[in-house]
Amino acid sequence: MAIPRIVIVGGGAGGLALATRLGRTLGKKKRAEVVLLDRNATHVWKPLLHELATGVLNSSMDEVDYRGHSSTHHYRYQRGSLNGLDREQKVIHLAPILTEDGEEVLPARELHYDYLVLALGSVSNDFGTEGVAEHCHFIDSPQQAKAFQRDMINTFLRYTDPKLRQHTQLTIGIVGGGATGVELSAELLDASRLLNAYGVTALDHQTISVHLIEAAPRLLPALSERISQTVQQELDNMGVSVHVNTSIQQAQKYQLVTGDGEIIKTDLNVWAAGIKAPPFLAELGLTANNKNQIKVTQTLQSVDDPHIFAMGDCASCPQGEESTVPPRAQAAHQQAKLLAKNLVNILNSKPLIEFTYRDHGSLVSLARYDAVGNLMRSSASRGLFLEGWLARQCYASLYRMHQLSIHGAPKTGLTWLVDKLNRYLKPRMKLH
Structure with missing residues (x-):
């Protein structure tokens, strides 16, 4: 049989x-x-x-x-x-x-x-917005993420020699103030520091402009207002230009057009608004x-x-x-x-169990050294609010938990050790 x-x-x-x-x-x-x-x-x-x-x-x-x-x-x-x-x-x-x-x-x-x-x-939901498919990057798969990285490196390379600059700033527009958009905006500013340090670009983080655009009244609308406010304050401190209550009606090459008709000039566009x-x-x-x-x-x-x-x-x-x-x-x-x-x-011919979702909290990464979120949530409690280094360590542990589920403890432990060694042996970012 x-x-x-x-x-x-x-x-x-x-x-x-x-x-x-x-x-x-x-x-x-x-x-x-x-x-x-x-x-x-x-x-x-x-x-x-x-x-x-x-x-x-x-x-x-x-x-x-x-x-x-x-x-x-x-x-x-x-x-x-x-x-x-x-x-x-x-x-x-x-x-x-x-x-x-x-x-x-x-x-x-x-x-x-x-x-x-x-x-x-x-996958990301572009809601049928004109020009998004042609002029925006999506980051729904490793292939799309790698395509964005290649385009990002090439865009930064144009600024290797300050005499060849055509603009005063390199501008990146990110549509969508959920976790992906927030985390990407912080990572981009951190990446610009590394690219400058490795000599890929003459620009430093002060001449990089990141616009984070969200249609809702606040960032991270699915999370608590305290997390949202803390994240926006951190992004403001980093230099990210946050636009809330702002929809995008059209994406064009090198610019985004808002619902109010405002034009945001950009060198790169990323669409991270909504999913389907x-x-x-x-x-x-x-x-x-x-x-x-x-x-x-x-x-x-x-x-x-x-x-x-x-x-x-x-x-x-x-x-x-x-x-x-x-x-x-x-x-x-x-x-x-x-x-x-x-x-x-x-x-085994036994009855099936019904699924009950348990929200254990949410953590949002803000590049290598920072994160914001809460843990141990329940229907009766908003959980423990975390930010800073401790939140970042908790965020990193989520990936280790995923590795545990697919590899088991011995291999996950060895992987953690290899990752620690590679921090000293390898460049801090992939440059090709």
Whole structure:
């Protein structure tokens, strides 16, 4: 009798953690075949993409190779992109894999499943704003982060010789005052100091202008007002120009046009405002909301099919009567943990557990030495407010917790040691 096949589509924080847990509990014992499908060959923790975009994070050292990881954690990795679903036959359709020149490496394929988990994360939502796709960088994937870093380095290189400057300042516009926009703005100013120190540019941080633009009345609207105010004060002290209650009606080459008609001249634009699930999810025949998120029950099963699950940013999971689970990394980790138990329960003919989101607090990084946030939140408490060095250490520990979930304690400990050594052996940022 063939063992059941569990297919996980998406190797982000939640998908990789789920594949690792199922590999240890089911794959190792040959109770199920666990397959992880992702279009990329490697994994980078998404909350660190802003560091990858500025060169602070070296992806060749921090990325996880799916093939190597799968061989030691008892699941199977397949490279590919989902582009269709046949629920009656329990088959997903995979797009062909092409080279950069458009040559076919692997043809279109089909992959059978007994249980399907959609963990495809989210992408930035440009809300149909004119010119954004053509003139703004997005930082939703390692490829996009690296593309921004290349463009950033080239832009700074134009200012290597002060005599060749065409502008008095290098200006970067960031649309979206959520965690990504806030963290990127701080990292950019820190990166400008390093680029000046390494001789990449003649500009110093005082001649770099960063505009952070948010449509809501304050930064970080999903977090507490105290965190928002503290973060804005820190950004003001760094020299970031913060614009709240400001929408963007059009993006053009080298400038952004606000809803009031104001023009902000820029050398680089980044769009980090709002999120949505990948658009093709709404075309799979499953019930989705207006953000393309698959609607699921509290057991994380699709409302249309009990053999299909969705988790993380691509799922709309009820939380209370009128709200849903927020699209945050800690929610994806919690759902991965519960879903691993539920899939084991299915094979053991036990009832499924309903998901309850627990907000453990939020931390926002402000470059290498600072962070702001709160921890140990609950329904009855706003938690412990943190800022400064201690908050930064807590923020760094979140990545170590992610590494623990996918590597285990011994390898995570060794990785921590290697990272400490590389602080002395390697440049403080990737310069190519």
